[in-house]
Amino acid sequence: MARWEPGARERLVVAAVDLFTEQGYDATTVAQIAERAGVTKSTFFRYFPDKRELLVAGQETLSRLLAEGIAEASAGASPLEAVAAGLERASGAMGPMNRDLGPRLKAAVAASTELQDRDALKSVGLAAAMTAALIARGVPDPTAHLAGELGVLAFKRGYARWSEDDRGAERELAYYASTALNELRAASASLG
Numbered sequence: 001m002a003r004w005e006p007g008a009r010e011r012l013v014v015a016a017v018d019l020f021t022e023q024g025y026d027a028t029t030v031a032q033i034a035e036r037a038g039v040t041k042s043t044f045f046r047y048f049p050d051k052r053e054l055l056v057a058g059q060e061t062l063s064r065l066l067a068e069g070i071a072e073a074s075a076g077a078s079p080l081e082a083v084a085a086g087l088e089r090a091s092g093a094m095g096p097m098n099r100d101l102g103p104r105l106k107a108a109v110a111a112s113t114e115l116q117d118r119d120a121l122k123s124v125g126l127a128a129a130m131t132a133a134l135i136a137r138g139v140p141d142p143t144a145h146l147a148g149e150l151g152v153l154a155f156k157r158g159y160a161r162w163s164e165d166d167r168g169a170e171r172e173l174a175y176y177a178s179t180a181l182n183e184l185r186a187a188s189a190s191l192g
Contacts, residue, residue, distance in 0.1 A: 009057065011037040011038060011039070012037045013054055013101070014037070016028070018104065019032055020104075021107050021108050026114075028051065030044055030051055052115070053118075055118050059126070061093065062090050062126065063125060063126055063129035066090045066126060066133070067086065068089055068133075070086040071133050071136065072089070083130060083151040083154070084178060086151060087151060087154060087174065091158075091172060091174035092174065094173045099163050102160065103163055126152045130147070153184060154181035157180035157183075157184075158177030158179065158181075159173060162176040
């Protein structure tokens with residue numbers, strides 16, 4: 001096994017998602033993930049503290065990109081327009097590997113309460129990043145929290161549609177996230 005082949009982190013994520021889907025999260029070991037990825041166990045631990053953390057690979061980067069997009073939105077942007085800018089920025093970092101992993105990752109999470117819990121924590125972290133970025137723009141606290149939560153929901157809905165839609169390969173994630181945000185905006189307006 002090669003020690004420092006390029007793409008080891010990505011191969012570990014793909015191997016883990018495949019194994020979680022094939023045999024379940026609980027039955028999958030770190031050793032199996034490393035073997036499937038073509039790396040050593042010690043290489044696995046250079047990238048991840050445990051197998052659960054594979055689910056949130058890239059969360060810090062995603063949170064940073066969402067916050068940067070919000071911060072860089074035009075000065076007159078509404079809170080949801082700023083969130084849309086954050087979604088656009090973060091979506092640009094998602095490529096074909098992210099799209100291909102979507103359905104398998106969804107199945108793995110659905111089959112494991114531990115992964116469902118970790119996925120929920122990921123959502124909380126993304127919402128907190130967007131909320132903080134909105135508050136830094138001067139958006140009042142309740143509005144910032146609501147917009148941040150809508151942003152997470154739009155990202156998750158957009159990602160699911162992007163990864164499941166045959167046209168997802170033709171369209172960028174940003175299209176799906178933006179569409180989802182517009183749908184959520186319309187739905188919230190109908191609440192009365």
